[in-house]
Amino acid sequence: MREAIQTLYAPGVTKRPWIEIEIAISNLNTIADKWLSRLPAEFHFAELDATATDPFVRQCADLGFRFYTTKLFISQACLRHIGYQAPSVSPGGALCSTMAATCVQMACKMLDMLPNEPDATWIYRVSPWWCVLHYIMQSTTVLLIELFSRTQPGTSEAIHLVEKIQKATQWLREMSTKDPSSRRAWLVCMDILSRHGERFLLGLTAGSTTRWSHTS
Incomplete structure (x- = not known):
């Protein structure tokens, strides 16, 4: 992760040709x-179950969150390049599009590691709460960028993204009952959604039409 940050987010990177940045992202x-391919089977985190008696569940959660956050650091530059591309900036190629899609996929997988029902005690079993807050906000930021910059309301992709974002905000709300930082993060998300998210509720099924609300 440190190498990704130093390579892609250091001062002066924006002055480099985009093709050089793409090569660095690919590498x-x-x-x-x-x-990931060399990770021992006992540490696989694709289907994390924090309620299991697996002695490595905490280690698996830590590895999973760190892997996904690293992939987000690597790929998010492509998502931003496509989503907020200025006319004077060269368009990204096939690699850029692929990595932008990977960025969204990794953000969804990050949130998939969380149980569907928010449970603050789960956090204490698998990771420090401040780390989980960072992971939730990092993945939510990616999904909001994708939703508002590249997604058409009413599409299956929009429905999928809204479901993931709702899950993230539900977790933030649960965490906010005990942590001021989580409450601030939750309020920021709800403010954004209250101003920009309404149009993406169209076409959702009855079971998914929970309206954005930041009431306590």
Whole structure:
């Protein structure tokens, strides 16, 4: 993760040609995928169950969150490049589009690690709460960028993104009952959604039409 930050987010990176940044992104992504391929089976985190008696559940959660956050650091530059591209900036190629899609996929997988029902005690079993807050906000930011910059209301993709964002905000609300930082994060998200998210509720099924609300 440190290498990704130093390579892609250091001062002066924006002055480099986009093709050089794409090459760096590709190399970093390959390194991350190779690391995952060498991970021992007992530490796989694709289907994390924090209620299980697995002695490695905390380690698996830590590895999973760190892997996904690293992939987000690597790929988010492509999502921003496509979503907020200025006319004077060269368009991204196939790699950029692929990595932007990967960024959204990793954000969803990050949130999939959380139980569907918010449970603050779960956090204490698997990770420090301040780390989980960072992971939730990092993934939610990616999904909001994708939703508001590249997604058409009423599409299956919009429905999927809204469901993930709702899950994230439900977790933030649960965490906010005990942590002021989580409450601030929750209020920021709800403010954004109250101003921009209404149009994406169209076409949702009855079971998914919970309206954005920041009432306590």
